Amino acid sequence: MRFDWLYRESGRIAELFLWHLGLSVIPVVIGLLLALPLGWLAQRAGFFRSTLLGAAGLLYTIPSLALFVLLPLVLGTRILDPMNVVVALTVYALALLVRTVSDGLESVPPDVIQAANAMGYRRLPRLFVVELPLAVPVIAAGLRVAVVSNVSIVSVAALIGTPQLGLLFTQGLQLRFLTPIIAGIVLCVLLAALLDGLVLFAAKRMTPWQPGGAER
Amino acid sequence: MIAWFSDPTHWTGSDGVFALVIQHLIYSGVALFFACLIGLPIGLYVGHTGRGVVLIAGLANALRSLPSLGLIVLLVILFGPVFASDMAFIVPSIIVLVLLAVPPIMSGTYAGVAAVDPAAVDAARGMGKRPLDILFDVELPCALPLIFSGLRSATLQIISTATIAAYVSLGGLGRLIIDGRAQNDYYQMAAGAVLVGALALLVDLAIGILSRLTVSPGLTRRL
Amino acid sequence: MITFDTVSKHYRGQTVAVDKLSLTAPTGKLTIFVGPSGCGKTTSLRMVNRLIAPSSGRILLDGEPTDTMDVAVLRRKIGYVIQNAGLFPHRTVVQNIATTARLNGTPKDQALRIAHDLLERVGLSSAFANRYPWQLSGGQQQRVGVARALASDPKFMLMDEPFSAVDPVVRGQLQDEFLRLQRDIGKTIIMVTHDIDEALKLGDQVVVLRTGGTLAQVATPQELLARPADDFVADFIGRDRGYRVLGFAEFAKGGVPLGAEPTATLGATPETLRQIATDRWVLVTDPLNRPLGWADVDSLKGPLRDGDLNLSGTLAVEGSSLRHVLDAVLSSPSGRGVIVGQSGELMGTVTLSHVAEAIEAARTGRLGTQP
Numbered sequence: 001m002r003f004d005w006l007y008r009e010s011g012r013i014a015e016l017f018l019w020h021l022g023l024s025v026i027p028v029v030i031g032l033l034l035a036l037p038l039g040w041l042a043q044r045a046g047f048f049r050s051t052l053l054g055a056a057g058l059l060y061t062i063p064s065l066a067l068f069v070l071l072p073l074v075l076g077t078r079i080l081d082p083m084n085v086v087v088a089l090t091v092y093a094l095a096l097l098v099r100t101v102s103d104g105l106e107s108v109p110p111d112v113i114q115a116a117n118a119m120g121y122r123r124l125p126r127l128f129v130v131e132l133p134l135a136v137p138v139i140a141a142g143l144r145v146a147v148v149s150n151v152s153i154v155s156v157a158a159l160i161g162t163p164q165l166g167l168l169f170t171q172g173l174q175l176r177f178l179t180p181i182i183a184g185i186v187l188c189v190l191l192a193a194l195l196d197g198l199v200l201f202a203a204k205r206m207t208p209w210q211p212g213g214a215e216r
Numbered sequence: 217m218i219a220w221f222s223d224p225t226h227w228t229g230s231d232g233v234f235a236l237v238i239q240h241l242i243y244s245g246v247a248l249f250f251a252c253l254i255g256l257p258i259g260l261y262v263g264h265t266g267r268g269v270v271l272i273a274g275l276a277n278a279l280r281s282l283p284s285l286g287l288i289v290l291l292v293i294l295f296g297p298v299f300a301s302d303m304a305f306i307v308p309s310i311i312v313l314v315l316l317a318v319p320p321i322m323s324g325t326y327a328g329v330a331a332v333d334p335a336a337v338d339a340a341r342g343m344g345k346r347p348l349d350i351l352f353d354v355e356l357p358c359a360l361p362l363i364f365s366g367l368r369s370a371t372l373q374i375i376s377t378a379t380i381a382a383y384v385s386l387g388g389l390g391r392l393i394i395d396g397r398a399q400n401d402y403y404q405m406a407a408g409a410v411l412v413g414a415l416a417l418l419v420d421l422a423i424g425i426l427s428r429l430t431v432s433p434g435l436t437r438r439l
Numbered sequence: 440m441i442t443f444d445t446v447s448k449h450y451r452g453q454t455v456a457v458d459k460l461s462l463t464a465p466t467g468k469l470t471i472f473v474g475p476s477g478c479g480k481t482t483s484l485r486m487v488n489r490l491i492a493p494s495s496g497r498i499l500l501d502g503e504p505t506d507t508m509d510v511a512v513l514r515r516k517i518g519y520v521i522q523n524a525g526l527f528p529h530r531t532v533v534q535n536i537a538t539t540a541r542l543n544g545t546p547k548d549q550a551l552r553i554a555h556d557l558l559e560r561v562g563l564s565s566a567f568a569n570r571y572p573w574q575l576s577g578g579q580q581q582r583v584g585v586a587r588a589l590a591s592d593p594k595f596m597l598m599d600e601p602f603s604a605v606d607p608v609v610r611g612q613l614q615d616e617f618l619r620l621q622r623d624i625g626k627t628i629i630m631v632t633h634d635i636d637e638a639l640k641l642g643d644q645v646v647v648l649r650t651g652g653t654l655a656q657v658a659t660p661q662e663l664l665a666r667p668a669d670d671f672v673a674d675f676i677g678r679d680r681g682y683r684v685l686g687f688a689e690f691a692k693g694g695v696p697l698g699a700e701p702t703a704t705l706g707a708t709p710e711t712l713r714q715i716a717t718d719r720w721v722l723v724t725d726p727l728n729r730p731l732g733w734a735d736v737d738s739l740k741g742p743l744r745d746g747d748l749n750l751s752g753t754l755a756v757e758g759s760s761l762r763h764v765l766d767a768v769l770s771s772p773s774g775r776g777v778i779v780g781q782s783g784e785l786m787g788t789v790t791l792s793h794v795a796e797a798i799e800a801a802r803t804g805r806l807g808t809q810p
Contacts, residue, residue, distance in 0.1 A: 079405075
């Protein structure tokens with residue numbers, strides 16, 4: 001480890017870290033916002049379910065590097081445009097979370113839904129007041145997986161040149177120099193742990209009724 | 217891109233598509249083999265005995281957060297000088313592929329065995345089946361659906377990461393993307409991406425068929 | 440014969456599950472362990488096939504100590520039936536049943552033949568043979584579970600709450616069928632239940648255990664009802680003991696005179712009914728002389744129709760217990776209890792006073808045997 005190198009480069013590393021943070025978080029947030037209505041559709045049996053879950057499974061199958069390369073064809077962007085990475089990671093997050101949201105809504109005990117109906121809740125208020133809050137533990141578990149794997153996948157985008165911590169890896173290999181590589185790995189793991197903890201904390205705050213919080 | 221695909225010289229030869237697909241499959245197959253060799257017994261053991269659940273859950277989480285690209289690069293620099301010739305990047309790449317594939321196989325196997333109806337296991341014990349018979353006649357077949365789902369994520373992870381490993385000179389379809397990038401040949405990159413995507417889908421399909429053939433209809437509830 | 444010889448089981452932390460249990464489950468009989476939760480009944484059962492190891496004491500099968508046997512060999516000698524059947528979800532019904540026969544070394548073809556035969560024995564049609572457990576109801580799964588235990592034709596059987604996971608109607612059917620089956624096969628059985636009614640209905644011998652795993656009483660169901668050993672047993676058996684004991688007194692043929700009952704059929708006019716009636720009520724039968732219900736002559740307007748019948752009366756089959764006969768009398772709107780033959784044909788009616796005499800006779804008979 002060359003700490004003097006780290007010190008000299010700290011400004012650039014911080015910048016890369018912020019890029020990495022943004023590229024990891026924004027897609028998950030967009031993915032979640034899209035997954036909520038889609039997961040709700042998928043949870044209700046029938047055509048939507050098979051189509052949505054099938055499409056999600058298919059999208060999740062495509063290797064990340066391939067998606068990064070192919071998106072410019074679809075979006076009409078340049079290959080270096082960070083937008084490709086954002087969209088690709090949104091696709092992954094969405095594919096994962098649609099299933100999670102649908103599973104989460106499914107995990108709500110039917111008795112509770114019946115009781116809510118019997119009290120006279122209409123469908124939408126019931127969704128927001130009863131079903132979604134009870135689905136939080138399952139959704140949070142999926143969200144943690146999405147966030148953590150996103151942090152890892154973002155670094156792959158270094159191969160097409162998008163700025164984030166992955167550049168430390170490519171730079172390290174070119175220079176045959178371990179310091180940036182180790183720094184990159186450590187920062188990636190730290191970022192993943194930080195975001196994971198954040199989701200865990202938020203989920204615990206949202207589910208005071210759970211014996212162990214969101215940890216299942 | 218169609219022009220790229222219709223050029224016969226892109227298909228044959230030592231760096232043609234066919235050769236690259238074979239390479240990709242070989243590296244992935246070797247990695248999957250070793251990952252199963254490690255993940256299956258551990259998953260079976262933990263599921264059967266209930267010992268070490270926290271350990272493998274923590275391990276799976278930790279490994280998921282490791283950036284695969286960083287890991288490959290790190291190992292190539294560390295181990296590269298130890299090995300001669302191509303092994304300098306093949307061995308580190310395969311190690312990383314195995315490392316990433318073990319957790320899903322291990323967790324899937326563990327979850328599958330742990331989810332087997334305790335009454336069925338109790339009945340098997342009560343009728344006089346010996347422990348290994350219980351494991352292979354009851355627990356393993358009942359765990360197959362979840363084992364296959366673990367195998368599926370592991371395989372996709374391997375194919376995806378093997379593509380990335382082209383960056384450290386590993387053969388396979390990733391070559392088209394990495395070399396295309398170096399030569400500023402977007403069509404070659406896109407062709408590589410399409411091929412990798414297709415390969416992943418086909419392998420996923422193959423595993424799906426394999427699971428359909430081996431999992432008892434009593435478990436899938438398919439008539 | 441299964442013998443418990445001062446068997447104890449205690450766990451670390453000093454909780455005693457079973458405390459010096461000594462008893463014998465006689466050959467060819469159904470012995471039932473019953474008691475509140477925490478009385479160690481399931482633990483005792485599972486010590487027989489060593490799914491749980493006793494802390495001290497010995498269990499013997501036909502005089503042979505089990506602790507020195509190879510554990511798998513021991514278990515293969517003993518049929519084992521559990522609450523939720525525990526069928527193997529990945530195997531078909533016949534494959535499930537054949538498992539125990541295969542474990543005992545029966546060739547595959549023969550094991551499958553045995554399985555097919557047993558399917559019928561436990562009351563399932565051969566259409567079920569190649570289905571998977573998930574396609575069966577709980578009651579059907581339980582029948583398969585029993586068949587699986589029988590496939591190796593074991594001398595001994597252990598049954599852990601075999602009928603408690605199904606609804607009361609199905610439970611009743613399964614119990615009746617199982618009693619019939621046991622009459623044929625005469626296995627040496629220990630069954631665990633928390634349901635005292637099930638114990639009294641099925642058991643040749645009932646073992647009552649109390650919390651802490653000590654023996655409270657071993658007796659036949661009749662003795663248990665007539666002479667509970669202490670307050671705990673009396674409490675556990677519950678109320679209606681006097682009434683329930685009638686369930687074990689057979690309504691002897693000729694012991695009570697059957698009254699001839701005039702009958703009418705559907706379509707009869709109010710006039711005809713009034714002519715044959717001895718009071719307000721006339722028993723209505725079908726063309727095969729099977730009772731359908733009672734008609735109230737006073738409220739009848741026009742020819743007798745289905746809807747006019749009062750269906751409240753229960754029927755007592757000839758030779759059934761005094762409990763059923765008494766119930767037939769008490770539930771009948773006319774006050775006369777209807778007795779039918781095995782195929783449901785009318786034999787006659789009895790009155791409350793006649794039944795009371797029969798009960799009295801049974802009681803003195805029973806008391807007469809007391810020392």
